[in-house]
Amino acid sequence: MRYTYLAAIPFILLLLSGCMYPQSERTENQVSNEEQLTVVQQAVESYREGEDGLVPIQTKDNDTHIYEKYLIDFRPMQEKGYISEIPGNAFEEGGVYQYTIVDPEEDLKVRLIDLQTTEELRSVNIRLDTYRQEHTYPAFGQKITDQVYSVDYEKLGLQEAPTVQSPFTQADLPIVMDLEGNLYIDYAYDLNQALEETDHDYEEGDDIRPLLVDDSSFVPAYSMPYTVEDGQAVFMEDE
Known part of the structure; x- marks a missing residue:
């Protein structure tokens, strides 16, 4: 399974750097995420009802990451x-x-993608691209599964392993890499928390990421699929 979304990160961050911070203190930005999310949820549902089932979404490529596709x-x-x-x-x-x-x-769940999580990914991706210009392979670190590796931060000139703050738990989440050098956020910590705290009927082979979506305002952007094995969240690998 291959996702091709990281190329958009530098463009998104360039736009954010130019327009996000000057408006961050505006009155409308002080309204809670939940309140604004509710307004948009109701508007989307009304739109579909009033526009013969159409949904107001941007056009994206078919291989766009599932949580950024719509x-x-x-x-x-x-x-x-x-x-x-x-x-x-x-x-x-x-x-x-x-x-x-x-x-x-189906149910038209409206959720948020936290664009603040893209900054560290963008930074690491720039270093990774530079490294790949001089080496045959990406800067693979420790093998996690046959298809997932940690990032060798020392090869990239970093002092410590890069992390991203979770929008779900505020924990520092690791950045991992697939065999092609694509970067992802490892949401295993968040998912294990959800597995412990939520009554569910997920079985091995099921994608358990909806656990994070159902009871949160956010989606696990830049994630790989996960399943459950022996009660723990593990990467779901291609056969």
Whole structure:
């Protein structure tokens, strides 16, 4: 399974650096994520009902990561009066979140992608690209599975292993790499917390990432699929 989304990270961060921080203290950005999420959720549902089942999403390639594939397009919702204004915390308004729909065919869950998690990924990816210009292989670190490796941060000139702060638990999550050198966030810690705290019927072979989506405002962006094995979250590998 291959995702090709990291190339967009430098562009996103360039835009964020230019427009996010000057507006970060605006009044509308002080409204809670939950309140703004509720407004957008209701607007999306009304849009689908009023527009013969259509959903206001941006067009993405088929191989786009599942949690970034259905980004909300606010323009038609505004133009047709389904929403009065774009939430102040949205990327389009200089905020640090992108609004996404988890499954447009079913329950239309609206969730947030925390764009602050992209900065460390972008930084590591730049170093990784530089390293690959001089070496045959990516900077593979410790083998985690046959298809997943840690990042050898010393080869990249870093003082310690890079991490990303989780939007779910605020824990520092590791960055991992697949065999092609694509970077991902390792959400195993968050998933194990959810497995312990949530009644569920997931079995080995099931993708358990919805555990993080169902009871949160966020999606696990830049993630690989996980399943459960002996009660613990493990990477779901291709056969």
